Amino acid sequence: MAQTTSHAGQKYYVPQPMAWPILGSIALFLMALGGVFAMNSMSTGWIAFSSGVMLILFMLFRWFGAVIAESESGKYAAQEDLSFRWGMSWFIFSEVMFFAGFFGALYWARVQSVPDLASMLHSETLWPGFTEHWPSAGPGFTEKFTPMGAWGIPAINTLLLLSSGVTLTIAHHALKENHRGRLNLFLFLTVALGAVFIVLQGYEYSHAYSELNLKLSTGVYGSTFFMLTGFHGFHVTMGAIMLVVVLVRCMKGHFRPDHHFAFEAVAWYWHFVDVVWLGLFVLVYWL
Amino acid sequence: MSAVLDTHGHGDHEHGDHDHHGHGPTGLMRWITTTNHKDIGTMYLWFSFIMFLVGGVMALVIRAELFQPGLQLVQPEFFNQMTTMHGLIMVFGAIMPAFVGFANWLIPMQIGAPDMAFARMNNWSFWILPFAGALLVLSFFTPGGAPGVGWTLYAPLTIQMGMGMDLTIFAVHLLGMSSIMGSINIVTTILNMRAPGMTLMRMPLFCWTWLITGYLLIATMPVLAGAVTMTLTDRHFGTSFFNAAGGGDPVLYQHIFWFFGHPEVYIIALPAFGVISQVIPAFSRKPLFGYASMVYATSAIAILSFIVWAHHMYVTGLPIGTQLFFMYATILIAVPTGVKVFNWVATMWQGSLTFETPMLFALGFLFLFTLGGFSGLVLALAPVDIQLQETYYVVAHFHYVMVAGALFSAFSGVYFWLPKWTGKMYDETLGKWHFWLSMIFFNMIFFVQHFLGLAGMPRRIPDYNLMFETWNKISSIGAFGFGLTQLLLLYIVLKTIRSGEKAPQMPWEGADSLEWTHLPTPAPHHSFETPPVLK
Ligand SMILES: [Cu+2]
Numbered sequence: 001m002a003q004t005t006s007h008a009g010q011k012y013y014v015p016q017p018m019a020w021p022i023l024g025s026i027a028l029f030l031m032a033l034g035g036v037f038a039m040n041s042m043s044t045g046w047i048a049f050s051s052g053v054m055l056i057l058f059m060l061f062r063w064f065g066a067v068i069a070e071s072e073s074g075k076y077a078a079q080e081d082l083s084f085r086w087g088m089s090w091f092i093f094s095e096v097m098f099f100a101g102f103f104g105a106l107y108w109a110r111v112q113s114v115p116d117l118a119s120m121l122h123s124e125t126l127w128p129g130f131t132e133h134w135p136s137a138g139p140g141f142t143e144k145f146t147p148m149g150a151w152g153i154p155a156i157n158t159l160l161l162l163s164s165g166v167t168l169t170i171a172h173h174a175l176k177e178n179h180r181g182r183l184n185l186f187l188f189l190t191v192a193l194g195a196v197f198i199v200l201q202g203y204e205y206s207h208a209y210s211e212l213n214l215k216l217s218t219g220v221y222g223s224t225f226f227m228l229t230g231f232h233g234f235h236v237t238m239g240a241i242m243l244v245v246v247l248v249r250c251m252k253g254h255f256r257p258d259h260h261f262a263f264e265a266v267a268w269y270w271h272f273v274d275v276v277w278l279g280l281f282v283l284v285y286w287l
Numbered sequence: 288m289s290a291v292l293d294t295h296g297h298g299d300h301e302h303g304d305h306d307h308h309g310h311g312p313t314g315l316m317r318w319i320t321t322t323n324h325k326d327i328g329t330m331y332l333w334f335s336f337i338m339f340l341v342g343g344v345m346a347l348v349i350r351a352e353l354f355q356p357g358l359q360l361v362q363p364e365f366f367n368q369m370t371t372m373h374g375l376i377m378v379f380g381a382i383m384p385a386f387v388g389f390a391n392w393l394i395p396m397q398i399g400a401p402d403m404a405f406a407r408m409n410n411w412s413f414w415i416l417p418f419a420g421a422l423l424v425l426s427f428f429t430p431g432g433a434p435g436v437g438w439t440l441y442a443p444l445t446i447q448m449g450m451g452m453d454l455t456i457f458a459v460h461l462l463g464m465s466s467i468m469g470s471i472n473i474v475t476t477i478l479n480m481r482a483p484g485m486t487l488m489r490m491p492l493f494c495w496t497w498l499i500t501g502y503l504l505i506a507t508m509p510v511l512a513g514a515v516t517m518t519l520t521d522r523h524f525g526t527s528f529f530n531a532a533g534g535g536d537p538v539l540y541q542h543i544f545w546f547f548g549h550p551e552v553y554i555i556a557l558p559a560f561g562v563i564s565q566v567i568p569a570f571s572r573k574p575l576f577g578y579a580s581m582v583y584a585t586s587a588i589a590i591l592s593f594i595v596w597a598h599h600m601y602v603t604g605l606p607i608g609t610q611l612f613f614m615y616a617t618i619l620i621a622v623p624t625g626v627k628v629f630n631w632v633a634t635m636w637q638g639s640l641t642f643e644t645p646m647l648f649a650l651g652f653l654f655l656f657t658l659g660g661f662s663g664l665v666l667a668l669a670p671v672d673i674q675l676q677e678t679y680y681v682v683a684h685f686h687y688v689m690v691a692g693a694l695f696s697a698f699s700g701v702y703f704w705l706p707k708w709t710g711k712m713y714d715e716t717l718g719k720w721h722f723w724l725s726m727i728f729f730n731m732i733f734f735v736q737h738f739l740g741l742a743g744m745p746r747r748i749p750d751y752n753l754m755f756e757t758w759n760k761i762s763s764i765g766a767f768g769f770g771l772t773q774l775l776l777l778y779i780v781l782k783t784i785r786s787g788e789k790a791p792q793m794p795w796e797g798a799d800s801l802e803w804t805h806l807p808t809p810a811p812h813h814s815f816e817t818p819p820v821l822k
Contacts, residue, residue, distance in 0.1 A: 011816055012480070014402045017312055017320035021411035028464075029418040032457035033425075039523045040450045063407070079479065083404040086475040094467050094505045101513030101543055105528055113536035140532025217525030220534035227520065 013075045020063040027056035064245075071262070072254060081261050088265040092272050095235070099276050102228050106283060109220040110134050137219025146212040148225065150285035153204045157197050158281050161236075164193035165274050168243075168267050178257050180250070187247045190270070194240040201233050228284055235273045242266045319414070322406035323812060324391045327413050329708070331388030332701075334416055336777070338380030341424075343770050345373035350732075350766035352749050353759050366749035367435025372423065374438025375455070378555070379462045380420055382689065385697045386558035387412075387466075390473050390497050392708065396802035396810060397491045399482025399819045404475040412469035419461035426451035426458075437747060439548065442529035442540040445518050452522070456515045463508040470501035470508075477501075482801075484821035488582070491800040492575060495582050496561030499589045503550045503557075506593075511547040514540060538603050545596035553592045555689065557585060559656075559696035560627060563649050565800065566699050567631050570646035571638030572797040577630040584623035584630075591620050601672045610669040617667035621660065628657055643795075644718030648699035651726050652692060659687025662737065677747070680740025686733045698725070698776070705780070706794040707802055710809030711787030717779045724772040731765025 030052030037045025070076065076084075116122065117139055118132035127139035135147040148154070171186035205226075208214040216226045246266050249255065255263055312320050321327060348369045352360045361369070391409065395402055403409045426433040431449025434440070440459075445452055477498045481490070517528040518540070527533020529540050568575045575581065597605060597613040605613075631653055640646070662684040666672050675681060698721070705713050735758040740746075744755045751759065792808050802810065805819045 012401050014406050014813075015322050017317070017322050017410075018407060019320050021407060022319050022414050024411055025414045025418050028415065028461055029421070032418075032422055032454070032461065036450055036453040036457060039453055039519075083475050083479050086478055087405060087471050090471045090474055090505050091467075094471075094509045097506050098509035098513055101510040101546075102517075104510075104543060104546075105513075105517065105539060108536060108539045108542065109534055113531070113539065114534045116536075117531060117534065136534050138527060138530070138532055138534025141527075141534070215525070216520070217527075220527045220530075223517075223520070223526035223528050223533070223535065227517070227526065 013070070013077075013080055015070070018066070020059050020066075023059045024056060024063075027052045027059060030055065068249065068254070068262075076261075081259070084261045084265065088261075088268060092268060095272065096276075099228075099231070099279075102224070102231065103279065103283065106224040106228065109136075109224060114138070114220065135221040135225075137221050141219040143213060143218075145214045145218050145222075147221065148204070148208060148212065148214060148285060150281065153200050153207075154281055154285040157200055158277065160193050160197045160200070161274050161277050164190045164197070165271055167193065168270055172263065172267055175250075175255060175260055175263060176257050180253075184247070184250055187243065187250055191240060191243045191247055194236060194243060194270075198233065198237055198240065201229070201236075225284055228280055232273065232276055232280055235276070239266070239270050239273050242269060320410070322402070322410055324395050324403045324406070324409060325708075325810065325812065327403075327409050328388045328391030328393075330413050331384045331391060331416075334413070334420075335381050335383075335385035335388060338376050338384070338420060339773070342373050342376035342381055343773065345369045345376070347766060347770050349373065350763040353751070354763040355760070356751050356753055356756055358750055361749065363749050364432065364435055367437075367747065368427070368433040370747050371435055371438055372427075372433050375423060375458075376420075377689070378438065378551070379459075380416070380423075382555050382693050382697070383466065384416060386497075386500075386555070386693075387469050387473075389493070389558065389562065389697070389700055389704075390469075392704065393802060394473060394476055394494055394497060395480070396806060396814050397494055397800050398477065398480060398485050399801055399805070399815050399821070400476060400480035401813065401816045403472050404480055405472045408468050409472050412465045412472065415461050415465040415468075419458045419465065422454045422458035422461065426454040429454065439541075439544055440515065440518065441544070442518060442521065442537045445540075446521050446529065453519065456519050459515045460512055463512045466504050466508050470504040473497055474501035474505070482815065482818035482821060488579065489821075491561075492564035492578065492581055492585075493558070493561035493800075496557040496564070496585055499585050500554050500557045503554050503589055503592065507547040507550045507554070510543060514543040514547070517543075538600070541600050541603060542596070545599045546593070548599065549596045550589075550592040552688070553588055555693045557588070559652070559693045560585065562696045562700040562703070563631065563652055565798070566645045566649040566703050567634050567653075569703070569795045569797040569799075570643065570649070571635045571640055573634055573638040574799075575630070576633035576636075577626070580626055581630055584626040587623040588620060591616060591623070595620065598667055598669075598672070601669045602676050614667055614669045618664060621664055624660055628653065628660075643702075643715060644713070644722055645699045645703035645795075647719065647722040648695045648702065651722065652695040652699065655687055655691030655695070655729070659684055659692055662687060675740060677745055678740035679736040679744045679746055682746050683733045683736035683740060686736075690733070691729055695725070698722075701776075701780070703795070703798075704802075705783055706790035707806075707808055707810055709784050709787065710790055711783050712790045712794060713779050713783040713787060717775065717782075721772060721775050721779060724775070725769065728765045728769035728772055732762050732769055733765075735761050735765075 030048045032052075034045045034048030034050070034052055038049055039045070114134060114136045115132045117127060118130050122139075123130050130139035137143075137145065167186045167189040171183050171190060174180075174182035174186060214225070215222050217223075218225075243266055246263055249262070318326065318330060348361060349366065352358075352366055391403065394400075423433075429449060429451045432451055434445065434448045434452040434455050436444040436448060436452070440455070477490070477494055481487075487495075517526065520526040521529055521535075527535040529535050529537045531537070564575055564581060595613055595617040597609060598617045601610055601613075642650075662680070666675060666681060666684055702713060702718055705711075739755055739758050739762075742755065744751055790808050793803055794808070795803070801819060802814075806814050
């Protein structure tokens with residue numbers, strides 16, 4: 001089915017040589033090197049790290065800017081559009097697998113390592129008195145901590161993200177029917193719901209640290225809790241930034257009812273972080 | 288290399304209207320900024336060859352130390368750093384980039400596409416690699432040196448290493464980014480850039496194997512990234528993923544790592560199968576026997592590769608039922624692999640065979656990879672593996688798969704496509720020397736290691752019992768011979784580029800994929816700006 005598109009009469013767009021990729025590589029190198037130095041208590045690392053971050057933001061801004069300009073000047077026909085769709089789908093698949101690794105660690109802690117440490121073999125010799133329970137910070141963790149409940153902020157956040165999925169779908173339909181006003185309104189609502197989610201998540205973290213004594217270092221529970229919700233929060237932030245970019249483009253009059261890959265890509269991404277959140281809500285907060 | 292560069296202009300008559308590369312950047316900037324799949328493929332191949340030499344020197348340090356018992360040349364810590372970095376550099380720096388280089392050069396030409404689907408991202412995928420390699424090499428110069436934990440980067444050892452470990456972790460992140468972007472590019476190119484009439488089941492098998500390899504990479508590299516990220520946070524941010532006192536488990540690392548690590552074996556092997564599936568039919572002057580079954584076997588291998596990972600972990604205290612499951616699942620992979628081997632043999636059956644260098648390396652692959660597959664079956668048996676775990680038998684096994692399998696296949700591909708890439712023929716006599724010396728020295732290094740392993744010599748230890756001395760001496764001599772032989776490859780390639788005879792359009796009359804039948808030799812800078820017409 002893919003081949004039919006190459007008859008469209010337009011040659012597949014192969015871009016000119018450009019320097020953004022090498023800038024991106026230098027930025028990644030600076031971030032890695034600076035990050036290593038900073039983690040090993042060498043303050044110069046922060047200089048390298050932050051210049052790397054600035055360089056990569058600059059690069060992404062210019063690179064995506066170039067792609068948007070190419071799109072708006074009509075360089076992308078149906079075949080290029082389909083390439084972008086395949087590319088984004090596979091990217092999201094790779095993200096799913098990244099989260100799968102961390103969900104796997106959560107599974108292992110709950111089903112294997114914590115029960116095993118409380119089993120006869122270990123509890124009689126190494127860790128006397130350690131019993132199987134979840135949330136658990138392991139036998140060597142002596143401080144008291146309170147686990148994060150599911151029915152406060154997390155439940156509200158679930159509602160926020162689910163309704164942001166609805167508003168985004170309404171915006172998409174508005175775009176397809178060329179109701180630009182409704183499109184901008186509901187896209188703005190989606191961004192706002194995402195922003196409230198991020199703020200609440202930040203509040204939840206400070207609450208955990210200051211009142212629940214629940215930290216990243218609170219054994220395997222703290223590790224899985226903060227790493228899973230943290231990476232998810234990072235992805236929501238990325239998704240929200242992408243939504244803002246798309247909103248600005250919508251307000252500038254970009255996209256047509258039949259030509260709006262960037263909108264759909266961001267929508268897929270947003271639904272993906274939504275689904276990951278449902279997994280988090282059930283497996284990290286609730287059960 | 289220059290011969291590769293001035294090729295455009297020869298085959299340009301059909302795209303005269305589209306001459307924009309004439310005023311692109313020149314010199315070094317041309318290579319840094321290029322969006323051309325052939326330029327990028329060339330860079331991948333040269334990068335992988337350089338890394339191959341770097342990793343090879345490390346292997347020679349290992350073999351020099353093991354030439355005789357006792358500690359002669361290096362400290363045990365440095366020896367461990369050598370085994371670790373040799374593995375990481377050969378897997379991620381040499382073999383994987385070599386096959387990505389092949390993919391870049393060949394896939395657009397074989398499916399009739401103008402270039403890769405994402406030409407700029409293609410550039411980025413490559414240009415991340417030298418920086419990741421630099422991070423790995425830099426780790427030698429940090430306090431404590433490079434990590435000496437083995438290429439598998441097992442916790443809890445990784446938690447205790449110095450800052451070289453952090454550099455390695457970020458190097459793995461960058462390598463993973465590069466692989467994922469490269470794979471998304473390859474998969475999208477194959478799915479969306481085929482010429483009209485080039486249906487999936489008409490693609491050359493090399494494209495099929497890369498389609499499935501790309502899928503495996505996209506599925507597993509993020510998992511590896513997660514594993515090293517957990518290592519990083521355990522080291523610096525107080526998490527307890529691999530710390531039993533905090534409720535975690537070092538064995539968890541092994542599960543996550545091998546969930547990536549076993550498919551990684553096929554990420555390396557499948558493109559090698561693809562190259563062999565192009566070469567053997569060409570020199571048998573017959574179409575590939577059982578094309579469809581090859582496609583299904585490749586897919587079956589890919590699916591099975593996700594449910595066999597714990598065969599690397601038989602001694603970690605797995606329940607007996609789990610061991611049995613992973614043992615049987617692993618043995619099951621022999622079925623699709625056997626389908627492939629029999630298909631290659633059947634392709635040659637009653638063919639009109641000639642034995643030029645690509646075919647010689649393909650046959651070397653066929654014999655030795657099959658042997659490596661058999662020793663893999665031996666190691667798949669849980670009761671046997673418990674005896675052989677961490678011995679030289681394992682080292683011998685995976686070098687039969689990685690060197691005689693993947694590397695010989697890459698050599699075969701280099702000789703096969705060198706005329707297409709450079710427009711010139713390599714020196715056949717020297718090529719045959721390269722093959723026979725590689726073949727003899729390879730077996731000198733690794734065949735004897737089976738005996739060492741069966742006799743109980745542990746791997747990753749710089750000293751050994753006196754009784755192992757003879758075989759170790761033979762192995763070390765073989766290693767230096769093999770290393771020197773590879774300089775011959777460099778000479779042959781350079782000689783081809785400088786002064787090789789002009790290659791005809793079809794140097795191999797049995798080759799039938801589009802890059803031979805529809806494009807001039809050498810391949811023009813831009814191929815198939817308009818899709819070719821396929822019958
Ligand atoms: Cu395996």
